[in-house]
Amino acid sequence: MINKRLIGTVSESKRYIAGNVILQWCSLAANIAMMFSITNLFAGLYYGNTASHTLWTTGAVVVLTLLIRFLCTTGASRMSYLSSKAVKKTLRERIYEKLLRLGVSYKEQVKTSEVVQVAVEGVDQLETYFGAYLPQFFYAMLAPLTLFVVLCFVNVPAAIVLLVCVPLIPIAIAAVQTWAKKLLSKYWGQYTALGETFLENLQGLTTLKIYQADEFKNKEMNVEAEKFRKITMKVLTMQLNSITIMDLIAYGGAALGVIMAVTQYAGNHVSLAGCLLIILLAADFFLPMRQLGSFFHIAMNGMAASDKIFRLLDLPEHKLEVSESFPLQHDIVCSNLRFSYEPDREILHGVDLQFPQGSFTALVGESGCGKSTVASILMGRNKGYEGLDTIGGIDLKEISEHSLLQNITYISHQSYLFKGTVRDNLRMGSPSASNEELWAVLDRVNLAAFLKSEQGLNTPLLEKASNLSGGQCQRLALARALLHDSPVYIFDEATSNIDVESENDIMAEIHKLAKRKTVILISHRLANVVQADNIYVLENGRVAESGSHDDLLKKHGLYERLWTAQQSLENYGKEGGGK
CATH class of the missing domain: 1.20.1560.10 (ABC transporter type 1, transmembrane domain)
Structure with missing residues (x-):
């Protein structure tokens, strides 16, 4: 033996x-x-x-x-x-x-x-x-x-x-x-x-x-x-x-x-x-x-x-003969993009998407339409896709994973915060950041005042930051992402399941970020994507329609139906309360 x-x-x-x-x-x-x-x-x-x-x-x-x-x-x-x-x-x-x-x-x-x-x-x-x-x-x-x-x-x-x-x-x-x-x-x-x-x-x-x-x-x-x-x-x-x-x-x-x-x-x-x-x-x-x-x-x-x-x-690795760096000109283009988690169940059916450099683009649609799958493909987590996905004209598969993750920051509604201190978690975004830089970014996400009332940057965090509220966790995750300072940001339902005040603060910072970075926002709440340059509406793994908020409302299509339904729910009872 x-x-x-x-x-x-x-x-x-x-x-x-x-x-x-x-x-x-x-x-x-x-x-x-x-x-x-x-x-x-x-x-x-x-x-x-x-x-x-x-x-x-x-x-x-x-x-x-x-x-x-x-x-x-x-x-x-x-x-x-x-x-x-x-x-x-x-x-x-x-x-x-x-x-x-x-x-x-x-x-x-x-x-x-x-x-x-x-x-x-x-x-x-x-x-x-x-x-x-x-x-x-x-x-x-x-x-x-x-x-x-x-x-x-x-x-x-x-x-x-x-x-x-x-x-x-x-x-x-x-x-x-x-x-x-x-x-x-x-x-x-x-x-x-x-x-x-x-x-x-x-x-x-x-x-x-x-x-x-x-x-x-x-x-x-x-x-x-x-x-x-x-x-x-x-x-x-x-x-x-x-x-x-x-x-x-x-x-x-x-x-x-x-x-x-x-x-x-x-x-x-x-x-x-x-x-x-x-x-x-x-x-x-x-x-x-x-x-x-x-x-x-x-x-x-x-x-x-x-x-x-x-x-x-012995698991197969996705090896390429040439490993490219992330290009300076980084327009993202998805052509005829298809993806399946299982052989007989296709999630994306020939999707065409464009995310120009410096643009603010949103992906919306009902749950299960493929929004997060697109984000996973762009981050390199889902590799078995068909079609063409390029960044600055370079196939995504040819860009080294290290370079990709260095230049694209992904923030989800479950961004992981590690056990340790606030300083430890923030410096994952920028190991060389000074205390002044850390406080500056905390101030941008309106978390500085709370932490100063605790133990400052040495405030201890339990596993998954369970000693913070959901809104505070997302603010801290956003602060870490801002320190990463990458050319492209992907926000995947980053404001889900948090309080209104935290949602407004986070969205305000995302809108500021969109003025100088390429931002892709995935959101179920359409009020958050109104200011986007372009909105893609996905339905059952296909692009049903696209355009700005005003253009989509004029089309009287899926986006308008979703918008009307959400506005009705959000405004329900307000008029009666006024009377």
Whole structure:
């Protein structure tokens, strides 16, 4: 069970594995020397011809060999630690680098929950494989051969019998390997499914409580947990049964070695010291292989995890021979743009859009019409589109992701704020920004006064800034975006689900920004897009109409119907209240 690709991936661990094996072999050699000394002493005592200096010599040998074994055991443990450290560091770096190469579109190919489980639990499973299983594998091959050579000088028949019994353990391991591999593959699949369900329920716990749907989700998770329990019990049963078989072979082989030693002594084919030596070393023939068997099931689990790791590392990347930088002239043009999340369900149907440099363009329409999908394509998150999408005449696919994200800032209604301080979050937009610049941008979004009443730039933020209101979170997200100071800004429902005052402040800043930057505004509230230079109205993945606010109202089409409906709702009761 040697995975050449896995070992090649973590080539640094090879020297630690070799060092581990050498130290274990030195410990074995010291043990053999100690057994030689002790058995000769016992034989001398039995025959009554032991000199006093022999006792001192044997005692010194025992002390010295015990010291050597202690140092070798300590050194082998150190080698195991270094090997485990190397594999964790290397594989997690490879996973991280792979995610960076996949870019923001990685979610199209792999779930975040699976990435987390593979990078954490999956890599941890390989700690035993590199730190214990591989060194033990090579030592288990070397130890019986060493003992065989030594005992051949004592009694050849006994040495042969012991050596012949040793391969029965790996034969037993091989017998369960195919079954174990399938079982552990199912185990990891179910483990991932359970983790995904748990993460989703944890993230949506508040929503479940609000709609009193927690009982239903609890039952759903119990079903997944029961499936995981059953597959876990099957794995444990397989491990217990195979360990029992290996124990029978190991101890049975050692017992057979003892019997051979006694019969050979009875037949005067071996001396008393030789007989005792065979008895004392018989177990050492099987213990390394038995220990290998105990690591086998954990190693198999690690191998199943490595399959998932390499599946992640082997995901196709969108590589281009030429990687262009974001052009200075950055008119954005989408021609016959098509996109599908699923093969048989197209979301965008040949959309044509233009976002001239320095323009203020809005995308509106009912939910599910494809507005946010367009934004995701422009940000490089959705790559599997058809048609042509160019920036300054350069195909979007040819622009490096780093350059794209450096020049296009995306602000959604769920912009992520990290646990830390206000300063930490703001400086993500501009790491070199001074405190004066930070306060200036906070003042622009009307958040400075509130923060001065708290702890200023050192005001702590909890995870997702849960200690701030929704409006304050969006203001802070906008302040960070303003610090990024990119040529293009995309606001995707950035004023959804916040208070009116925050919405007005944010929209006022967006309108100021639109005078000097290219701004694309996606909004469900049409009152926010009235000042846009051009408005695209999307319906079922197609552009139904486009133009300025006044032009669209004159067309008496979809935009006018949406506008009239929203105005009626927003003004409902106002006239009655006036009367």
